[in-house]
Amino acid sequence: MQDQSMWPQNAGQTTIQVSPGTSSSGFTVANPSKGPKVPMIIAAVLVAIGLVGFLIGAIVGASIEDAFNDLSTKDYTRVIGENGTLQYDDPDNMGEEGWYLLIEGDPRADSDGNGQADACDGLNFSITWDDDATSNESGNDIDTQIARFDCDIRGDNSDEEYFDIEDHIIIARICYTMADEFGDKEHTCFSGGEIHISNDGGVNMSVVDLDKMYEPFIEDLIGIGLVSGGSFFAGCCSICGGIVALFVGLMRVGGKKSPEQNIQFQVQ
Helix, strand or coil, X not given: CCCHHHCCCCCCEEEEEEXXXXXXXXXXXXXXXXXXXXXXXXXXXXXXXXXXXXXXXXHHHHHXXXXXXXXXXXXXXXXXECEEEEECCCCCCCCCCCEEEEEECCCCCCXXXXXECHHHCCCCEEEEECCECCECCCCCCCCCCCXXXXXXXXXXXXXXXXXXXXXXXXXEEECCCCCCCCCCCCCCCCCCCEEEEEECCCCCEEEEEHHHHHHHHHHHHHHHHHHHHHHHHHHHHHHHHHHHHHHHHHHHCCCCCCCCEEEEEEEC
């Protein structure tokens, strides 16, 4: 074995000499520090995925308004003539949307300027709950516990959503028992009860079953909500992951790679 002081020393390499033998070989060990490139790429990919998730969520969420605007009352409207009976049921005790009561006419026509739609002039309506009659002679004395009667062109019912209703006036909203944000309900109707409706002018009336109309919309709304919520959640997770990756990449900016180390050995 030769003295180690006789081994050749070169910058950036380590030489190992072994006896006996005359052959020599070597290999290089690279030892660079990790740079910012990979984390930056990961961050860009995750942010892109997150933005796509947000975009999908926004598009799907916007379709909710379109689905609502496309609701049609035609399949849920029936004519009850000058008198009829409605059956109120609330099997889940969660409240009901109730009915629209319609008569033919223009909801904006008020030729005599009395503030009431012309189609309602001279008509008297009666709405009763079971055998407890609550009728009116002036059109303003309907039992507010079970219905909101309003034929005024700027009254409460004029703000109701008309959907595709044409050439008819919403003169009453009946048994609207959905609770508001404070837990209050506009009407008090009991499951199994009957509502009797009539008028003294021989005018044909129609009712729109709002609960039946909303059922398919609510089912679609649940599906849309799941897709939209899932997309937003995935987008948030991706954006958060991208921010973390970006932070890691920024921490590595300016780092220097360690020089490669050449290791050679000789066998003599």
